[in-house]
Amino acid sequence: MKKPIIVANWKMNLSIGEREDLASEFKKQFGKIEDKDIVICPSAISLMQVASIIGTSFISLGAQDVFWEESGAYTGEISPSILHDLDCRYVIVGHSERRHYLAETNEMINKKVDACLDNNIIPILCIGETRKERHDGQTDNILISQLRGGLKKVDIVGDEQIVIAYEPVWAIGSGSVVESSELDKVLTLIKQSLIDMYPLTIVQNNVRIVYGGSVDADNVANFSKLKLLDGFLIGGASLDIDKFNKLVKKI
Ligand code: PGA
Numbered sequence: 001m002k003k004p005i006i007v008a009n010w011k012m013n014l015s016i017g018e019r020e021d022l023a024s025e026f027k028k029q030f031g032k033i034e035d036k037d038i039v040i041c042p043s044a045i046s047l048m049q050v051a052s053i054i055g056t057s058f059i060s061l062g063a064q065d066v067f068w069e070e071s072g073a074y075t076g077e078i079s080p081s082i083l084h085d086l087d088c089r090y091v092i093v094g095h096s097e098r099r100h101y102l103a104e105t106n107e108m109i110n111k112k113v114d115a116c117l118d119n120n121i122i123p124i125l126c127i128g129e130t131r132k133e134r135h136d137g138q139t140d141n142i143l144i145s146q147l148r149g150g151l152k153k154v155d156i157v158g159d160e161q162i163v164i165a166y167e168p169v170w171a172i173g174s175g176s177v178v179e180s181s182e183l184d185k186v187l188t189l190i191k192q193s194l195i196d197m198y199p200l201t202i203v204q205n206n207v208r209i210v211y212g213g214s215v216d217a218d219n220v221a222n223f224s225k226l227k228l229l230d231g232f233l234i235g236g237a238s239l240d241i242d243k244f245n246k247l248v249k250k251i
Contacts, residue, residue, distance in 0.1 A: 001224065002208055004251050005037040005163060005231035007062060007124060008238030009092060009212075012043055019046045023053040025241040029248075031057030036251065037231070039090050044078055051087045062090030062124070065098060068111035080119035091116050092233075093123045094150055096169045106149025113150055117160050124163040124233065125150045126212070127190075131170035140189055147193050156198060156206050164190055164209045165233045171213025173236060180222050183211060187228035217246035224251050 014022065019042055030038045031054065041062035042050045051061050063086075067077035083091060093116065094109035109125070116123035127146035129139045147164070156162060166186055171177055178186070187209055194203045211223055212233030223229060232251070237243045 001227070002230045003035065003037060004224075005039065005208055005210060006248055006251060007039040007041060007090070007092070007163075007165075007210070007212075007231070007233045008244065009041045009064065009095075009233055009235050010043070010238060011064070011097070011235060013239055016046065016049070019043075020049060020053065022239070022241060023050045026059055026244075027054050027057050029241060029245050030059055033248075034058055036248065038248070041090070041092055047083070047086050047088065060089040061087050062092060063088045064092050064095070066091045066093065066112050066115060066121070068108075068115040080115040080121055084119045084121055088121060090122045090124055090163070092165075093125050094146070095126045096128055096167060096172060100169075106146060106152075109146075109150045110152050110154070113154055113162070117154065117156070117162070122161045122163060124165050124210075126165045126167050126233070128167040128169050128172075128213070134168065134170065139186070143186065143189060144193055147190065148197070151197060156202050159206070161206050161208070163231075164194070164207065165212050166190060166209065167212040167233060173214065175214050177214045177219050178211070180226065183223065184226050184228070187226060191228055215247070217243060217250060220247050221250040 039060045039062045040050055041064050063083050066080050066083055070079050070081055093112045098104045113123045127143050129142040133142050168178055190209055208230035210231040210233050215232050215234050216237045237247055
């Protein structure tokens with residue numbers, strides 16, 4: 001594992017007051033942790049609030065989505081430069097919930113990844129197969145096409161970073177997790193696909209691969225043993241400070 005990254009994806013949960021309380025708890029528990037990257041991704045409306053709470057601590061801020069244009073007539077969207085100005089270091093891009101409910105395509109996701117890198121933001125590119133695709137033996141094809149589609153013509157240069165999040169759709173919020181041995185095979189596939197697209201040194205130094213989908217304090221230690229895994233994207237278990245704390249301690 002490289003320096004582990006643990007991303008708390010709060011999704012569209014919690015009231016404004018609850019987000020304030022939870023962000024303060026995060027700061028208390030993790031604000032001084034340097035050997036793990038802890039990232040909070042609240043709803044866009046709470047980015048400023050969470051940014052001011054975490055302040056200059058070691059916790060990073062992330063957004064749950066971004067638009068690819070810099071400005072203009074794009075009602076409801078948020079530009080990457082605004083996220084950058086709000087101190088967002090990361091943006092989750094192409095989460096399966098957005099692919100599913102908002103019909104995001106690989107083409108749209110690809111533009112978002114590019115826009116992030118152009119604005120010094122680290123994209124967390126989510127890929128993952130549905131239960132049906134898995135059942136039909138399509139997992140590898142889906143993952144490769146989402147990876148290639150999301151990263152089409154994307155250069156990673158200098159110290160630019162990206163994170164690839166493998167999140168099997170059937171595991172998200174379901175309480176079912178992937179078997180460790182299966183995850184290991186998927187990580188190998190992702191790593192090999194990245195090596196086919198980028199120089200080895202870039203894959204080794206600039207890309208981290210994380211897993212998401214019903215990760216909790218009970219199953220995280222088992223996954224942490226996998227050499228190719230660099231961290232986790234956590235939904236439900238990031239909404240409770242005690243659960244999240246237990247989980248982080250096991251990584
Ligand atoms: P979960 O969500 O941990 O609640 O399964 C993970 C995610 O969607 O990022």
